[in-house]
Amino acid sequence: MTERPRPAKAKGPTILRGRAVDGATTDQRLLDHTGPADWLHADPWRVMRIQAEFVEGFGALAELGPAIGVFGSARTPQDDPSYALGEQLGRALVEAGFAVITGGGPGAMEAANKGACEAGGVSVGLGIELPFESGLNPWVDLGVNFRYFFARKTMFVKYSRGFCVLPGGLGTLDEMFEALTLAQTGKVTSFPVVLIGVDYWRGLLDWLRGPVAESGRIWPRDLDLVTLTDDVSEAVRIMVENDAEAPS
Template sequence: MEFSDNSSRGRDISPRKRGPVELRRAQARAPQSDQYLLDSSDQTHFTHTDPWRVLRIQSEFVEGFGSLSELGPAVSVFGSARSMPGSAYYKLGEEVGRLLAAEGLAVITGGGPGSMEAANKGAVEADGLSVGLGIELPFETGLNDWVDLGINFRYFFVRKTMFVKYAQGFIVLPGGFGTMDELFEAMTLVQTQKVTSFPIVLIGTDFWGPLMDWVKGTLLAEGMISEKDLALIHIVDDPAEAVELMITDSAGHVSP
């Protein structure tokens, strides 16, 4: 019997998670669950599969609710997956995680590398609870090693619900598109009173200052937002001040 050599097949593909499943080599080429959900190229096919996909989405909500319902007071920390260990932003994440844990607050991150890993690491080293909510992505390889309680999601909107529902506030470190997405969604939820008394703190005036200048100089100046909307967020440089705002501004938080 002749065997083919598949040892080199897929070597250049990073392993990734799909819910609780880990995919490696050629299997990692499989489309993401969100792609299947949002792609409407085959309308007939999706007519038959979408009702069943609802059950998978439901199962993710059930798993998330069940795993996090007894979490206790927590803060979600966002930031770049590209922050390298030892960098200023990574050290900032470690300090934020450490200070939150010292106050008895669980630390929730996206469970990935960079600033997320740093915040999880800081929490663990301070004997706090470190939570990671992972997502199926083609370029990430699962939860970082500092996550104590980890859940992998297929769908972004399910994961985002968990970030808000089980946190009493957001601390946002410098980051890219994903961080911006989480930041502006949180601001919208507070602006529309879907959540109340939910502090959002950005750390790094040099990084966030230009964005806030644009918000004031363009959005506010052209009447796209109101003056009171600017009070939704705080910008600080001191991690201790950010943590203090989580404690003093979060009384009466109502989850969606």
């Protein structure tokens, strides 16, 4: 008789199951301003844990080589066209000489990791402690779990040469706009962002070109940082050309 699956949760490098699963995340406790004031006195110790996350991430990824970050929804089912697109993208990036870095979760992230792994490339997953995900997908060869979003984001930007973005939700939008903001403000250079899925992303770009740009809240040239396509080969070509032109 098969046992009933128990709830599971990744908490940094630790896996919790069953009654050991707690209802809060480390990020939540760090940012929450309610509750007992004794958390205030623990903040210096949190700094040590944050430092450890950076050290572990830098150590794991320092010799990774050229890599591309791939983002997309964890809720993408395997029979969704975006899943097949993610597999194709992961495979094509490896064939072009890149490692593939995802958030390590299910859905579109799993698809990109699977394509990279099956193509014989380096498949990386940078996981995050969440109350509703239970660790890295099985196609991750090199995985690092983080407690803090900002430490994880630093790894994505530092070790990726660009981002390919499949259809996704709030987490995907967060990573995409983070990259665009860093590029717009000159914090990162030579950092292309390609949105894959014309029908899915067109409305967002129309809104940015329309009321957002027309009201002066962004410059129209800011949208030159983004390419919209349905063609995986075009997305990979942009990454290859950017990598060739980037200063060594």
